[in-house]
Amino acid sequence: MTIVPVSLGSRSYDIVIERGLLGRAAAHLLPLSRGRSMAIVSDANVAPHLATLQATLAAAGVASEAIVLPPGESTKSWAQLEALTDRLLAHGVERGDHVIALGGGVIGDLVGFACSIVKRGCGFVQIPTTLLAQVDSSVGGKTAINTRAGKNLIGAFHQPGLVLIDPDVLDTLPARETRAGYAEVVKYGLIDDFAFFEWCEANGDKLLAGDPEAREYAIAHSVAAKARIVAEDERETTGKRALLNLGHTFGHALEAETGFSDRLLHGEGVAAGMALAFAYSARRGLCPGQDAERVAAHLRAVRLPDGVKAAGITASGATLVDHMRHDKKMDAGTLPFLLARGIGRTYLDHSVDLADVEAFLDEQR
Ligand code: GLY
Numbered sequence: 001m002t003i004v005p006v007s008l009g010s011r012s013y014d015i016v017i018e019r020g021l022l023g024r025a026a027a028h029l030l031p032l033s034r035g036r037s038m039a040i041v042s043d044a045n046v047a048p049h050l051a052t053l054q055a056t057l058a059a060a061g062v063a064s065e066a067i068v069l070p071p072g073e074s075t076k077s078w079a080q081l082e083a084l085t086d087r088l089l090a091h092g093v094e095r096g097d098h099v100i101a102l103g104g105g106v107i108g109d110l111v112g113f114a115c116s117i118v119k120r121g122c123g124f125v126q127i128p129t130t131l132l133a134q135v136d137s138s139v140g141g142k143t144a145i146n147t148r149a150g151k152n153l154i155g156a157f158h159q160p161g162l163v164l165i166d167p168d169v170l171d172t173l174p175a176r177e178t179r180a181g182y183a184e185v186v187k188y189g190l191i192d193d194f195a196f197f198e199w200c201e202a203n204g205d206k207l208l209a210g211d212p213e214a215r216e217y218a219i220a221h222s223v224a225a226k227a228r229i230v231a232e233d234e235r236e237t238t239g240k241r242a243l244l245n246l247g248h249t250f251g252h253a254l255e256a257e258t259g260f261s262d263r264l265l266h267g268e269g270v271a272a273g274m275a276l277a278f279a280y281s282a283r284r285g286l287c288p289g290q291d292a293e294r295v296a297a298h299l300r301a302v303r304l305p306d307g308v309k310a311a312g313i314t315a316s317g318a319t320l321v322d323h324m325r326h327d328k329k330m331d332a333g334t335l336p337f338l339l340a341r342g343i344g345r346t347y348l349d350h351s352v353d354l355a356d357v358e359a360f361l362d363e364q365r
Contacts, residue, residue: 002220006139006227008234011159015139015223019212021166022052025127026060028164032098032125037063039091041084041111042102043071046129049169050102053127064100065091069107073260076110076145078154084114088122098123098161104130105137105266109155112143116158126163130173131181132267134165135188135222136244140230150326151252151260157235165223167215179208180267183247183274183304185218188225190274190295191243194344196221197298204302239348242329246338246346247274249327254308256323257315264311271304272311277346279307280360281339291343308364317361321354 001018016028029038038057042050050066057064067087069075093099101111101124108126115124126138144155170178182204189197200218207214226244233240251266251273258264264272278295281287296306305311313320324335337352 002216004220004224004227006159007231008159011141011234013159013161013163015163015165015227017165017167017216017220017223019166019168019216021164022049022127022169023056025053025164025166026056026062028162029057029098029100029125030060030062032123032161033057033062034096036094036097037065037091038098038100039067039088039093040064040100040102041067041069041107043069043075043107045071046103046107048172049127049129053100053102067091069110071106073106073146075106076152078145078147080110081114081145084110085118088114088118093118093122095119095122098125100125100127101138101160102127102129103133104128105133108133108138109142109144109152112141112158112160113145113155116143116156121158123161124158126160128163128165129169131170131178131219132184133181134167134170134219135181136184136226138163138165139223139226140241140244141234146260150256150328153328159234163223165219167212167219170215171210175208177265177267179302179304180265180271182208182218182302183267183271183299185222186298187244187246187270187274188222190278190340190343191225191246191346192344193225194342196225197343201298201301204298208302242336242348243338243346245329247271247277249273249324249329249335249337250276250280250320252327253320253323254311254313256326257313257320264305264313268305268311271299272307275299275306276308276361276364277338278340278343279364280337280357281341283360284339287340287342287345291340295343308361314365316365317358320361321358324354324357
């Protein structure tokens, strides 16, 4: 078992990582249940995991009520938020209770946001069931829903009280989703940890083939990196946490071009976006070209897209930059970009000219 603490003063919490943890989750949840029934929010895709969790709680004498939402990105909506908050209030959730979010990023983001507003804030526990949620979205307290104007534009920072990660639940995750989540693993190496990128190059294939040790090591290493960054800059105000957005600005533009459809999963957009951030950095003379090529080569080796074409996007630079102008990171007319001086040497650049990005993207077509 690995326990990674997230140090945030009175909002501190632990991330527990252990194979088979779901079946033993009651030991960690019992102290949070306060002798009351726990609400578990999940979606139909994780029904077997829900059954395991409810059984372990029942065996420990903890009652639970399952709230099962439709799977998919469209669940992160005002309508589902309203329905969920109604259900939580009907369940009798109090501020001191912990609601359990059992699922991928959609469930985690929606439940976290609901818990930030129910009775002006109640507790919640993240039990992520996708690799992407395990290494990124379940940790750090970013919660959100989507609106007509874009993804994740309405939300709050609301930290969970506990994160329980069972790498074994990934056994049943579709391979494409595991690969997409792996992009966020590679991200930690590219941000500030060259040795971890080398680990990814050597072990990425093993991890994606389901090797339990490789998987557990990568998850623990990734969440430790995320915990460290979040503890330094919880609300993304100093620029440190912004490093976690590496590849997201380019990636977001590619995702927007697909209408945020399954044509390009978020992690696939991030993979292509990271390759583009490195290629653009190399074009600007900030980063050695061989580093950009090495990043792209690893992404290709694990069959993740390494650029615009590989992501299946044919849009012009102007169209993609137009998507970027709607990015929620826009700041008084400029868009801060995560660029790189090399692998493991990412920084936030406030001086990027969008016309130059447009020309670069046109060259990529
Ligand atoms: N996924 C980026 C962050 O949590 O800050």
